Amino acid sequence: MQEELFNKIVNMDEEGSIKLAKEYLDRGGKPQELLEVCRRAMDAIGEKFEKGEYFLSELLLGGEIFKSIMEFVLPLLEESETTKLGTIVLGTVKDDIHSIGKDIFKAFAQAAGFEVIDLGVDVPEEKFVEAVREHKPDIVGMSCLITAGISSMKRTREALRASGLEDIKIIIGGGRVDESVKQFVGADAWSDDAARGVRICKELLGVEG
Numbered sequence: 001m002q003e004e005l006f007n008k009i010v011n012m013d014e015e016g017s018i019k020l021a022k023e024y025l026d027r028g029g030k031p032q033e034l035l036e037v038c039r040r041a042m043d044a045i046g047e048k049f050e051k052g053e054y055f056l057s058e059l060l061l062g063g064e065i066f067k068s069i070m071e072f073v074l075p076l077l078e079e080s081e082t083t084k085l086g087t088i089v090l091g092t093v094k095d096d097i098h099s100i101g102k103d104i105f106k107a108f109a110q111a112a113g114f115e116v117i118d119l120g121v122d123v124p125e126e127k128f129v130e131a132v133r134e135h136k137p138d139i140v141g142m143s144c145l146i147t148a149g150i151s152s153m154k155r156t157r158e159a160l161r162a163s164g165l166e167d168i169k170i171i172i173g174g175g176r177v178d179e180s181v182k183q184f185v186g187a188d189a190w191s192d193d194a195a196r197g198v199r200i201c202k203e204l205l206g207v208e209g
């Protein structure tokens with residue numbers, strides 16, 4: 001069923017994908033597994049786009065299918081713990097408008113007990129600085145899916161330092177991040193997986209679990 005769903009998404013069968021995703025949950029499938037199938041399908045769509053087999057319209061439709069599925073999957077995650085673990089200011093960085101991965105990380109973090117202040121997409125460094133001053137979070141999370149966003153993350157890191165907010169913990173995530181990007185940006189941690197990202201946030205705060 002996972003492969004069938006993967007193929008339906010990659011082949012842009014919006015109605016069929018949504019129907020099958022609902023069936024998957026009805027049969028007891030886990031929301032996290034469903035999101036992982038969707039993420040793999042997005043990678044495949046991205047590869048087709050890179051090869052010139054798909055165009056921007058397919059990227060858009062793929063994103064729409066994923067968002068439609070998220071509408072009924074993400075609320076299922078918001079059940080677990082009640083104690084507040086900490087606050088995360090989160091945004092997709094300047095020049096990058098990809099929102100899906102950020103929204104998934106947000107849902108996972110909320111489900112684990114974090115309060116998340118979501119600044120949206122294409123967020124300039126000043127807005128991160130303002131939000132950190134206002135909300136005094138424990139962690140800043142930056143999402144980045146395009147190469148151009150890497151320098152935005154670095155500028156945001158520098159703007160936080162220049163504003164005397166150098167002690168804030170920073171985690172970066174999304175398809176364009178890895179250890180070398182983490183070092184370039186000067187972040188404390190990175191993850192290209194929402195569940196692992198939440199575990200790392202707990203570690204950064206010294207919280208058990």
Ligand code: B12
Binds near residue numbers: 047059095099142146
């Ligand atoms: C859907 C999509 C779009 C949609 C976005 C819709 C939306 N609302 O988000 C639209 C059509 C708008 C779009 C536009 C563009 N896109 Co696009 N897009 C994609 C695609 C196919 C899927 C992205 C996605 O949602 N993946 C699924 C999510 C779940 O994965 P994820 O983001 O990695 O998130 C997971 C983790 O990384 C993590 N995570 C995410 N954020 C965070 C944050 C923190 C703090 C943590 C801890 C974890 C975390 O949690 C998530 C779940 O595990 C990718 C292909 C790909 N392989 O990524 C291309 C891709 C990212 N796009 C690409 C490009 C080039 C573009 C455009 C420039 C195209 C154009 N010519 O206009 C524009 C960019 C506009 C801009 N300024 O940002 C390239 C980027 C290449 C590069 N190196 O820069 C990609 C890689 C496609 C490709 N292979 O060429 N795109």
